[in-house]
Amino acid sequence: MPSRRDCLKLTLGAGLSLALPSAALLAATRQPLLTRAIPSSGQQLPLIGLGSSATFSQVARSEDISALREVLRTLIDQGGKVFDTAPSYGASEEVAGRIATELGITDEIFWATKVNVAGREPNAQADPAAARAQIETSFERIGKPVVDLIQVHNLGDVPTQLGILRGLKEAGRVRYVGVTSTSKPAYPRLIEVMQNEPIDFIGVDYAIDNRDVEETILPLAAERGIGVLVYVPFGRTRLWNRVGDRALPEWAAEFDATTWGQFFLKYVAAHPAVTCVTPATSRASNLIDNLGAGRGRLPDAAQRQRMIELVESLPAA
Numbered sequence: 001m002p003s004r005r006d007c008l009k010l011t012l013g014a015g016l017s018l019a020l021p022s023a024a025l026l027a028a029t030r031q032p033l034l035t036r037a038i039p040s041s042g043q044q045l046p047l048i049g050l051g052s053s054a055t056f057s058q059v060a061r062s063e064d065i066s067a068l069r070e071v072l073r074t075l076i077d078q079g080g081k082v083f084d085t086a087p088s089y090g091a092s093e094e095v096a097g098r099i100a101t102e103l104g105i106t107d108e109i110f111w112a113t114k115v116n117v118a119g120r121e122p123n124a125q126a127d128p129a130a131a132r133a134q135i136e137t138s139f140e141r142i143g144k145p146v147v148d149l150i151q152v153h154n155l156g157d158v159p160t161q162l163g164i165l166r167g168l169k170e171a172g173r174v175r176y177v178g179v180t181s182t183s184k185p186a187y188p189r190l191i192e193v194m195q196n197e198p199i200d201f202i203g204v205d206y207a208i209d210n211r212d213v214e215e216t217i218l219p220l221a222a223e224r225g226i227g228v229l230v231y232v233p234f235g236r237t238r239l240w241n242r243v244g245d246r247a248l249p250e251w252a253a254e255f256d257a258t259t260w261g262q263f264f265l266k267y268v269a270a271h272p273a274v275t276c277v278t279p280a281t282s283r284a285s286n287l288i289d290n291l292g293a294g295r296g297r298l299p300d301a302a303q304r305q306r307m308i309e310l311v312e313s314l315p316a317a
Ligand SMILES: NC(=O)c1ccc[n+]([C@@H]2O[C@H](COP(=O)([O-])OP(=O)(O)OC[C@H]3O[C@@H](n4cnc5c(N)ncnc54)[C@H](OP(=O)(O)O)[C@@H]3O)[C@@H](O)[C@H]2O)c1
Pocket: 050, 051, 052, 053, 054, 055, 056, 084, 085, 153, 154, 180, 181, 182, 203, 230, 231, 232, 233, 234, 235, 236, 237, 240, 261, 278, 279, 280, 281, 282, 283, 285, 286, 287, 289, 290
């Protein structure tokens, strides 16, 4: 009798024959996922996870969420763990929490969510009661007494919101705390927080054509022992438009990339300060593709330079 995991592989194997070459699929599912340690604890996390804004949140708010059930089931069955969400991603957090409960995989997921109530406008006063209420709703949606990671979304009101999160960490209800930003004008503030606040994680935008964080933010994260979740690793649609239907260069095989998705993800995953890359997808086939970037070899410095040169030689979309 085949196990649930075998069934999934068979189902995906049949369903995905057009989406992924069978050799790539076999290679993707055979090797273990690479892991990185969370600097503040040493806990190992698979290098590739799953994000939930973009298309994931579009499907979450639709009537048919079956694709997301497959996506979350695939994440766990294929050795993934990290799921990045937020109360502001439409129905993503709520739907993912419900699906995980139905599938019995709630405890197998590393839940990374955020708090964003108030503090969005410059000088806005965060309402601690509203922020606490939002966090409690996240606990209910996720369905775990201890949530792995909660971050201050877009550097909202750091003193208030990070203060609340730290209290929850001290009380043992949150394992890790952090802040996120994907806005370049906010980088100086992000750097200030990284320098002055005891945080376990940051979440930040990083992609092969968006490398500003390599200058200061990633070296600072390494120096301060702060874990890094990579956001928007494809620039959402930007990198897909940029490569269009061009063939992947043969030399991508030198670091075991078999698709453009893996090429883009392996570039950011190879940076040693990165803890986990969380591309969003609403398709199990694309998730398998993405998880393949966390398997096999990663590019070295010379290969990464060649990758940059190739992408920069293509017209910006
Ligand atoms: N400030 C913040 O805290 C912040 C800001 C932005 C993002 N984030 C986090 O980072 C995550 C990732 O960023 P993002 O969602 O903005 O953009 P992204 O991950 O760069 O791109 C997602 C897009 O790529 C497509 N895609 C994914 N895998 C693919 C594959 N293998 N082949 C072809 N297409 C593929 C998805 O479509 P399909 O569904 O068709 O696969 C979707 O359109 C978010 O979901 C969120 O969790 C956080």
